Amino acid sequence: MPTVTRSDCTQIDATERFKIVYDSATNELDGSITLVDINFNACQGINNRNNDLWAYMGRLFYDGKIRNDQWGEAGRIITNSNDCKNAIRAQYDVMGLEYGYDHDLSTFTVVAGRGELKVTEKYGHQAFATSMFEHSLTAPSNKDANPLDKTPILLRTCAECTDTHKRVFYRRLTPMPEDKDLLYCITETRGKCDGKNVWNQDFTLHSTYEDAVSGDNPWKCRNNAFNYGAPFDGECSPTGARVTNQWTVIHWSDPPQRNVGFYVNKPQDAVIEEVEPVTDVALRNSADEFVSEDVGLDVRVKGRVRLDEDGKIYVTGSGDNVWHNKDNFQFYHKDATGDFDVTVSVASFDNIMDSNAKAGIMFRSSTDHDSGHVSALLSGGKGLRFQKRSSKGNYGHNVGTFEPNPHRSNVWLRLVKQMTTINMYWSEDGSTWTQGGSTTMLFPEDTFQLGLFVCAHSADWQSEATFDNFVVSPYNFPSAAPSISAAPTIWDPNMYIGETQENVQFQTLSSTQTRINYDAGSGIDGDVDSFFYHAYQRLSSDAFEAVVHVDYFYGSHGAKGGIMIRDGTGESAANMFVGIYPAANTGVISQSRATEGGETVRHKSLYVPSNKAFVKLSYDGSGTIVAQYKAAEDDEWEDIENSTMNITFGDKLNVGIAVTGGGYDSYIDFRYSNFEITDL
Secondary structure: OOOEOOOOOEEEEEEEEEEEEEEOOOOEEEEEEEEEEEEEEEOEOHHHOEOOHHHHHHHHHHOOOOOHHHHHHHHHHEOOHHHHHHHHHHHHHHHOOOOOOOOOOOOOEEEEEEHHHOOOOOOOHHHHHHHHHOOOOOOOOOOOOOOOOOOOEEEEEEOOOOHHHOEEEEEEOOOOOOOOOHHHHHHHOOOOOOOOOOEOOOEEEEOOHHHHHHOOOOOEOHHHOOOOOOOOOOOOEOOOOOOOOOOOOOOOOOOOOOOEEEEEOOOOOOOEEEEOOOOOHHHOOOOOOOEEEEEOOOOOOOOEEEEEOOOOEEEEEEEOOEEOOEEOEEEEEEEEEOOEEEEEEEEEEEOOOOOOOEEEEEEEOOOOOOOOEEEEEEEOOOOEEEEEEOOOOOOOEEEEEEOOOOOOOOEEEEEEEEOOEEEEEEEOOOOOEEEEEEEEOOOHHHEEEEEEEEEOOEEEEEEEEEEEEEEEEEOOOOOOOOOHHHOOOOOOOEEEEOOOOOOOEEEEOOOOEEEEEOOOOOEEEOOEEEEEEEEEEEEOOOOEEEEEEEEEEEOOOOOEEEEEEEOOOOOOOOEEEEEEEOHHHOEEEEEEEOOOOOOOEEEEEEOOHHHOEEEEEEEOOOOEEEEEEEOOOOOOOEEEEEEEEEOOOOOEEEEEEEEEOOOOOOOOEEEEEEEEEEEO
16 A cells, blocks of 8 residues: 555444244244445544544554554554655665755756755855856856846755745846855845845746746745745745745754755856865875865864865865864865975955864874874964964964954965974965964974865854965975074974973963963973963063063962063073962062072062052163062052062073963963063
8 A cells, every 4th residue: 555644434334134034844044134224434533533544443453453563554554744754754765765866967066955965065155156156057247247147046956845846946136245155045044144135136936947047937925025934935936825844944953844955057066176075095096185084083064175177275164173182174185294385375264153263274293183283274253373283182272373353364374394393474465475483393204294274163063265376385495405404493482491281272362362371381480490481582782671461360389470581492591580479369479590590589579469460571781670560550660679680691582471380280371461562
């Protein structure tokens, strides 16, 4: 019996009369029917459901006349309206079939999907806009003209929709602003896309591709009103009759329609070609081939790489972060060994859901989730970054932080490896480069992965970066016999002095406030120091003052944070320090080491409320340093008793923020603002 939603049931009620005659002489019986009265009535089922075969069998079950498995078999055939889809799916499973749509590869490219019509991850903003408005078979000659002279087409297929809505063609009439993602609006939201996706103004709907191209037979809506709460179809139809529950929102867990696909009228893989992701890099054609791979243990939305024939690379990636001691992201990479100079233009960074989203260049020891790496990147809302994880399992940290404001959506990045030195640069135009920082990195056997990466800073969302002018060149040293000393040296303002675990987070919280947290060394005391130093070089002949406000400091006994002037970066270098010592609310502290290798001398400690204060070191250009403090901005600066020191410096000295946890594995949270170095 075929699967049905309902079956009528007729019950026969019969009245019969019989006559039986017994002949004692012959000992025989003679029987006959004298009356038959038959009436056809609706069968009586459970729950007062009459004329219903399933309900009738339910009554038979409760009367003990059939078994439960017999009633269950009836339920798999007579499904009731709400269970019809499940019954069909169960039968498909029995037959080894699944939903799908075999689209015409010469006419359409799949750009999004849900459920069993999802064959790839959704296109990002720029990849879709380029496919729709520049490379479709009906692409306009000028994508910015309004109205468009030709109308690109978007097809939606729906496996379980009513027949009129299984294939619906969207005809775009007007250009789409650069900052609006049409595919996102259609597939993920309900509404008018901020007034940029209005029925009969920006688009019409059609039942056939030919009608969509010509504009004939547009769909109608009841009362001439498109329901924007029902994305894509608006509860409209070819006749104008209202048809409900034919829409979807891709990321919803239970939308009215679960199996849908979206296709642009661009031949599949024409102009823009998708790179097939790999799960085993050993299967690629060669080690020099770039591959698309999701790195991490929790990449829920798979990343994709799409190559435009004009050289652009569209990379979408999810992942909660590239930070701490684990990473989750999309990586377009190849094997490398030796020295390289890599440049790329991050032409756009779209589909941003978090300001910590990241896109850029990465050199990485391996594709393990906790591998060491060095990365030059553009963030989703916090400017440029130069970050690293020094070794497998360690914590990531910033080794350069630049221009958090204003927000950037594009930039040129450059990462140069010269033996164990890696330099980061950025540029507005790809010609004039500004150095962003330098660090050292040891890749085992000098082999590593080199490539582009995207991380959405969300496990359930994808961001898209459009990369252009991606150039990977071997780095050639200027001398015939290269050595580390032949490479130019670049000052890295973030450094670790002495033996530390190198897992500090250096974060820009706002345009004025910065945060340093996690372990920051074992102490600034005795004859050897261990701390994190955010410092700048100055000539020892320059006169200047350095000022900072300590906003908040949490730390264990031995933690210290403030300003330091230091003779070099050695662990025993001479220095002068003034800052906050939070142990037992000590407050402001000043101390110094007069000569290299000497003992640190504590000069004075002063209580200030909540361990908050302004501190200042003034240097006269000839070796004399004076420490001062004030509790509030409007207060006068006060000299700290016994806190004038004379130190003999070389040609240069360092001045900056010094922070220590006071012990290994000691967590600190140090926040400061208004850090300035001013010439005198």
